[in-house]
Every structure is written in structure tokens, then in C-alpha cells.
Amino acid sequence: MAINLKALNENQLIELIRKAEQRKLEVAKEKLVKVRKKIQTLLEPEGLTLRDLFGHLDKPRRAVSTRYRDPVVSTRKQSGDSK
Numbered sequence: 001m002a003i004n005l006k007a008l009n010e011n012q013l014i015e016l017i018r019k020a021e022q023r024k025l026e027v028a029k030e031k032l033v034k035v036r037k038k039i040q041t042l043l044e045p046e047g048l049t050l051r052d053l054f055g056h057l058d059k060p061r062r063a064v065s066t067r068y069r070d071p072v073v074s075t076r077k078q079s080g081d082s083k
Contacts, residue, residue, distance in 0.1 A: 003016070036050065
């Protein structure tokens with residue numbers, strides 16, 4: 001698909017970029033669904049589920065308390081584990 005970008009005005013380019021980004025997200029989701037189905041077809045004969053393999057990913061991350069607070073800039077905080 002060839003689009004003559006020079007023929008488009010600014011609003012048309014903005015809309016094109018928005019639609020392209022939206023489509024990019026849709027393609028990524030479709031890819032995940034496709035891979036998930038492939039994995040499920042491999043697991044079914046063994047009597048396993050995705051939750052059996054990746055169940056630990058369901059758990060929410062725990063909150064990490066602040067370990068360092070900058071005395072000069074009170075909004076600057078560090079937890080000590082790169083967060």
C-alpha cells in the first residue's frame with residue numbers, strides 16, 4: 001500500500017499516524033491471541049492450562065515502600081530496587 005505523504009496536509013497526517021498506531025496495537029493483540037491458541041493446543045492433550053504454566057503471572061505486584069527520600073527535593077524518592 002503506497003500513500004503519497006506529500007499530498008497530505010497536517011491534519012490528514014495526524015489522522016494517518018493515529019490510525020497506524022491503532023492498527024499496530026490491533027496487530028500485536030492478534031499476534032498474542034494466535035500464539036496463545038497455539039500454546040493451548042499443545043497443552044490440551046497433556047491436560048494442562050495456561051494458568052498451570054503461567055499462574056504466578058496473575059498475582060498483582062506488591063507495593064514497594066520508599067527506602068530513600070531526598071531531604072532537598074521531597075518528591076524525589078527511591079525504593080532501592082530500580083523503581
